[in-house]
Amino acid sequence: MKKKNIFLRIFSFYYEGFRSMTVGRTLWAIILIKLFVMFVILKIFFFPNFLKSNFDNDEDRSKHVIEQLTNPK
């Protein structure tokens, strides 16, 4: 019998693996919800990168940090 293409074999390995999961389905649901909450809600709305969002380039970021280090207020 002719062997399946390697990519098809890998795909079917994962596909069958996911299909035959029991507790894994619940876990994947938790993982996906968690990743959504972390990357879509928390990261965007609560955790913008302070230096990237307040300064345009690395030079300005450096100046800001030096100011913070030498003249903290």
Add this chain to the structure above:
Amino acid sequence: MTETFDYSLIDWSRGQFALTAMYHWIFVPLTLGLGFIMAIMETIYVRTGNPEWKRITKFWMTIFGINFAIGVATGIILEFEFGTNWSNYSWFVGDIFGAPLAIEGIMAFFIESTFIAVMFFGWNKVSKKFHLISTWLVAFGASLSALWILVANAWMQMPVGMKFNPDTARNEMAHFWDVLFSPMAVSKFTHTISSSYMLAALVVIGISSWFLLKKRHLVFAKRSIVVAAVFGLVTSLFTILTGDYSAKVIARHQPMKFAAFEGLYVGQRGAPLVAIGVVSSTPEDPNNENIKDFVFKLEIPNFLSYMAFQDFNAFIPGVKDLMEGNEEHGIPSAAEKITRGKLAIDALAEYKTAKEAGDEVKLTEAKEILDQNFQYFGYGYFVDDPSRLVPNVPLTFYSFHLMVALGMWFLVFFAIVLLLVYKGKISRSKFWLTIGIVNIPLAYIASQSGWVTAEMGRQPWVIQDLMPTMTAVSRLDTNAVITTFILFAVIFTTLLIAELRIMFKQIKLGPKQEGGH
């Protein structure tokens, strides 16, 4: 200079980071240790061909999977916090963190997407040996993944292998191998992973003890206990050895933390080790609320000196020696370090001004002063209140002693369990089986205490001697930090409840009956 800081913001930022790091650490150690335990079990299965071992392996793999799935990506929150709440720190550490964390991210991705998939989906689809190799690679991969974040943490405790660039205010990696193999990195990695292995062994024994008490799956439970107890005994010995090495490294490179471990205020030759102690609530020094005496203590003479320097008469500096200095032992005072730190900070300001003015002479002068005094850079922020250089001694003392006491207890427990197994009495020893269950929360308490000791003991530093916590923090609205603190508390508690519910359900179901490979 300390009076210019908003300590409410700093405390909430620290609290938020501690909350997320401690919740993250609930999931990590079990993943690190259980990986090896199930790899050992699967090895026995492959060598013996006995399907009972496959059943045992698959059950613990399910527990591993639940813990892994709930815990995965919880560490990413810490990286979010670096960028938002600790932006000065993130910038200052430069590429020292970038390289290890990038390696960790890439390794974790490849390990998680390939070998974990083979481990869970590959039964009966790949050869026994390939499956076994995948399981071992998952176990080694998880520990290697932990290596990089621990290297980054160790660098914060003992910054080496870098050069500070005053143009960018960033530390640049100068010697990668110095960062990777610094004594702090070696001790932190080996102690952290070995203690995690021990925790996993205790979890396996605890759950198996429950099965024995319920008189269910007896063969499964007894075999699991044997593997876990042997693994636990070996790793607890290794934990004690690496803990001893960690203490030696800390005594040399973080003497204030070491003094706080033992509540040692006045240094002495032949310093005793406080085996048990109760710290007084009365301040010994009215100028420093962190300095307190003991109400009661039980000491082992000269042992602290031996533990630190392998010399029963070695001098161990106390908090006062480190604050006031000790000429005889060549210990500079905090005041001297503060003066040099202030020189370094002023030189950085001068460097910036000279650069903007294009004044090459002043630029060179400022650079020279900065380089000469950079090792004390962070001390310059404590001009107004040097007492803040002392960590919270009671908290460090108690967390350290709790960790050590529990670690010693676990070693004894593993030995007792193996003795009971050897005598064939384990399934009838209700007392020790109950203790086995009680040890599960104790293992987590010990593990968390270790981190409390490491992180509280090094205060006020976020990077030892170079950056105090107060300058690392981003100037955000305190209320915003309080909001995210509460948000995280809710999210992580929900995740923990989910983990416990799913795990308890799987434990109640027990291992599945099934045939061989």
